[in-house]
Amino acid sequence: MTTRHDTTAPPVKGGAAPGRPPGDAASPEEARKRARLSRRWQRDLRWSPYAFVSPFFLLFAAFGLFPLLYTGWASLHTVELTAPTDMEWVGLDNFTRIFDDEFFWNAAKNTLTIGIISTVPQLLMAMGLAHILNYKLRGSTFYRVVMLAPYATSIAAASLVFVLLFGRDYGMINWALDLIGLDKIDWQSDKWPSQIAVSSIVIWRWTGYNALIYLAAMQAIPQDLYESAALDGASRWRQFIHVTLPQLRPTILFTVVVSTIGASQLFGEPLLFDANKGASGGSQHQFQTLGLYLYEQGWINQHLGRASAIAWTMFLILIVIGIVNYVISRRLRASS
């Protein structure tokens, strides 16, 4: 399929541009020179692309592959951050004890619940917003830029504002609840309120981003589908259900996969939500995610071996999630 320049067009004698110089009319010396040049040309053709892509792979090897292998090695040892070269082989101990580590499973559960209560509303809202923006609107560019603004804000800044909003004694949300006669909620120390608060930061940040992805996909849907649906007497809502949604299926799948990966790595929002307790995720670890637990073990408690084992377990869980996603998407594709 690929076109090789050196074989495509046969050299034309006396043409405007000489192609490959004819071989027969040359002296042996010239022929050798030509052969050398051609070898170099071929070598260039074969190896240069590798040189061009090598920076990425070198960086990947240094910052991706090496840490992965090193954490794998470290996870089989008892090793502390205070003396990283001082390793004591313990085999799979670090992994087997994860099975009875209630803090790990608590963190896994939190990651799952926070993931669900942030991803589901986020994608639904993004879909709704995209649908509205897909109508002809005055100043649509303005709305699109505004929607992307939260995504461009740093997590740290956003979380700090949310912490103030969700404050127990002086927070604006509790003040508003009080105003309409409801009880104050301790957003940081109770399980569900704290998880909802953390999710709200995630939702705020990513809804606009997903909405723009949906919007882009919606604009690629051929207009005549809507026209013929309208001719058949379908309402706006029916058009959305029967034209837009099926057409968006691959996009929806993409956002679900990306959001799932994002949710399983949730770290910054819960870390900053309680600046003092930091990585413990609240007094009772009520919003400690797997990312936080990993960080707490590695960087606060300085147990590199345990942290590495947690990292690898998370990696394996992510692979399982990836496979499940793949299977589901294949089923969906097959059924459509």
Added chain:
Amino acid sequence: MRAARTRTARRAVVIAAVASLGAGLLTGCADDGKDEDNSSSGDSSGKTTITLGLFGTMGFKEAGLYEEYEKLNPDINIEETVTERNENYYPALVNHLTTDSGLQDVQAIEVGNIAEVVETQADKFVDLSKVEGVQPGGWLDWKWKQGVTKDGQAVGLGTDIGPMAICYRKDLFEKAGLPTARDEVSALWAGDWKKFIDAGEKYKKGAGKDTYFMDSPGGLINAILGGQEEKFYDTSGKVVYKTNPAVKEAFDLTAEAAEKDLVQAQTQFQPAWEQTISNNLFATVACPPWMLGTIKAKSQPEAAGQWDVAAAPTAGNWGGSFLGVPKSGKNVEEAQKFVAWLTAPEQQAKLFAVQGSFPSSPAAHKLPQVAGAKNEMTGDAPIGEIFAKAAESIPAQVIGPKDQIIQQGLTDNGVILVTQGKSPKEAWENATKTIDNNLEK
């Protein structure tokens, strides 16, 4: 025609990009060379630059001590890098120490970490006890010993300490019908933290619901534990926090105060806690000298003079740091001399006058900047005298490598829960489970 032009344009862009990349690489190398020069034999003016890695607000610069040293030693130039929170500073320091790279000439170490550094990283630091002018007698005995290994190597020289007193609001005490004169207040709870709780109950009866007797459960348990000779580790270095009756007692006493609604459900140094100070809603706070600075920073101007300082039921220490000189620094010799000068009594006293960091050197306590110190937040109370007296009676405390983790577990995963309606028993279980999991290698 157009195509040709864009092609030339594109080529020009590519060439420019390649050229700038190349130039970048070249200048990168050139910069490196210059850096090398800078550090080993001084910059163009022949000066040696001593770098310091600090956390929080240690205030050497603010107190003008760098300038003074630079004036005394014209060929020295001093630069500091400050990380705001020790939680962020310390892991980075450990990383730099274990890889032996990226260290400044002088590194600060917080008291909560000093045991771990002395135990695990001593070989990365020079022995400061050999430096001219440094003598163990220059520091309070317990402070000196905290920075020294078993075989006598001084890993860090003490800067400040945190002798604890109780700061209280005179106006709130008066409203609640408690005495307001500092001696009477001290006598109210002298010698026993149980009496402090009793005073709190009296306060609660008189003052009603809006204000709290003390700021936070963390502050209270910290103050009680600060006066114990043994808290989390025994003298042999074993973790004993779960079986040490003193720890359980401090925990239960704090839990009792929380159940009686005497402490507010706050975590210290968080925005909500700061807002509570600003709104004048608690009557006492455990108060090392540096806390006066925090109170001042977070209070409304009207609060000046409303506070006063009484002695704590038992004297204890909260806070303080050390300065160490890593062997792999670039100016080890100069850095040692500088650290010895910076932690000498005169400089400690100057630091106290500006920054409120209380000197760890007994000689400094007698200097006029300390002995005669007054403070406007506390209605010109003679804070120098009060804190010096507290400093003398602080017991030598056994500190262990993981003190910080244990302490934080007891507060943030323990007593704070009682203020949120959990039983003391549940809170203790939650705390010990968390701590044990954090200690397990």
